[in-house]
Amino acid sequence: MSEEKLNPLVELVLARLREFYREPAIVFWVFGFPLLMALGLGAAFRSKPPELPRIGVVMVEESAESLELLEKLKAHPAAITEVYDRESADRALSRAKVDVLVLFDAQGYETVIDATQEKGARAQLEARDILQTAAGRKDPLRERHSRVTKPGSRYVDFLIPGILGMNIMGSSLWGVGYNLVVARKRKLLRRYGVTPMRRPHFLLSYFISRSLFLVLELGVLVAFGKLFFGMTVQGGLLSLVVISILGAAAFAGISLVIGARISNTETANGWTNLVQMPMWLLSGVFFTYERFPEFLHTPIRMLPLTALVDGLRGVYNDGLTLAGLLPEVLVLAVWGTVGFLIALRTFRWQ
Structure with a gap:
């Protein structure tokens, strides 16, 4: 065999x-x-809702208008707003506890961001949009917004x-x-x-x-x-x-x-x-x-x-x-x- x-x-x-x-x-x-x-x-x-921009407010000079804008800013659902003194605000910005600072004074307001933080620019635009709208700005174009979820995103x-x-x-x-x-x-x-x-x-x-x-x-x-x-x-x-x-x-x-x-x-x-x-x-x-x-x-x-x-x-x-x-x-x-x-x-x- x-x-x-x-x-x-x-x-x-x-x-x-x-x-x-x-x-x-x-x-x-x-x-x-x-x-x-x-x-x-x-x-x-895991997927979760986008983080809201964190806005720190400093009242350099108070006025009736700035106080009214502050209340509207705090009540707006698209941002998280907290009030600081100037020293605490600078420290919060340097440690990324806030994304943008809004400084109210007699001339209006100033926004401050840390250029090294990637969320700063978006938060600055959001704060500006909220404040300008609250002050009476009217947009010339009608807007529509949609949310979609694409496969693989x-x-x-x-x-x-x-x-x-x-x-x-x-x-x-x-x-x-x-x-x-x-x-x-x-x-x-x-x-x-x-x-x-x-x-x-x-x-x-x-x-x-x-x-x-x-x-x-x-x-x-x-x-x-x-x-x-x-x-x-x-x-x-x-x-x-x-x-x-x-x-x-x-x-x-x-x-x-x-x-x-x-x-x-x-x-x-x-x-x-x-x-x-x-x-x-x-x-x-x-x-x-x-x-x-x-x-x-x-x-x-x-x-x-x-x-x-x-x-x-x-x-x-x-x-x-x-x-x-x-x-x-x-x-x-x-x-x-x-x-x-x-x-x-x-x-x-x-």
């Missing part, structure tokens, strides 16, 4: 899967930790795709390259090297097993967002899966380069943190990278985490297809392909 011929790639993928589910700690960091982070940040930055809609992208990056870097280093340190790679398999089979097994778990991660986070925050994927689920797999491939390629030769876990730890920590800051996981100077936007868009997060948000919030995400797809494909080819040439068993 002839022995059954085993496929090296299939057997290696199965081995990677067994390594995963036999370690409960890994299961927590892949599935549990992202959910806890999403729940905590989603609760902290909440912070949690911005956050969940960012956390998903960050989790794909972290689990790919630590689950692929770092595991290679650990196996090399334990002399396991040398044993693999004498088995009847090719080097591409061995490296591809890490990526394929990572992609299989990625589908589960994606499903868990999408269901979590729907259940707890009422989020809906505006685009196609297939596009979401494809862009996620491309992201995993990009980071797997980078991770394979890190793990191709390093045999010291401390060195691997340093390189892995060096790769991921700048992208945590630059790539728009928790806040948009457009806050950085404009000349940095193009280099930041070339980072794999930026391309991944932009792609996920494009599908999740804007309903884009892969055709509409071609720049992001190309960036991720280049990172993954180049990383795998470099790792294939530089990899050593011991």
Whole structure:
């Protein structure tokens, strides 16, 4: 009776899967930790009504007119008004307890804002509008106001795709390259090297097993967002899966380069943190990278985490297809392909 011929790639993928589910700690960091982070940040930055501008009033010189305006200002529902003496008012403004100061004197009033506080300009306009209207101003045009809520406009809609992208990056870097280093340190790679398999089979097994778990991660986070925050994927689920797999491939390629030769876990730890920590800051996981100077936007868009997060948000919030995400797809494909080819040439068993 002839022995059954085993496929090296299939057997290696199965081995990677067994390594995963036999370690409960890994299961927590892949599935549990992202959910806890999403729940905590989603609760902290949950949707709530806009904050009313806080107006501090100082009566430099009192008059019947200024007292009347003060009462109308305090009664207006669109602002929160408190009266201070001058010293307390300056201190409240410097500590951001008020957004704008209104100083009443014999000539009328003066508004003062702190130029470093982003709420100051809006509060100044609001205070001016309330006071001028109270003094009898008539607007020449008739106004109508509406309130709408667009899909994807909440912070949690911005956050969940960012956390998903960050989790794909972290689990790919630590689950692929770092595991290679650990196996090399334990002399396991040398044993693999004498088995009847090719080097591409061995490296591809890490990526394929990572992609299989990625589908589960994606499903868990999408269901979590729907259940707890009422989020809906505006685009196609297939596009979401494809862009996620491309992201995993990009980071797997980078991770394979890190793990191709390093045999010291401390060195691997340093390189892995060096790769991921700048992208945590630059790539728009928790806040948009457009806050950085404009000349940095193009280099930041070339980072794999930026391309991944932009792609996920494009599908999740804007309903884009892969055709509409071609720049992001190309960036991720280049990172993954180049990383795998470099790792294939530089990899050593011991």
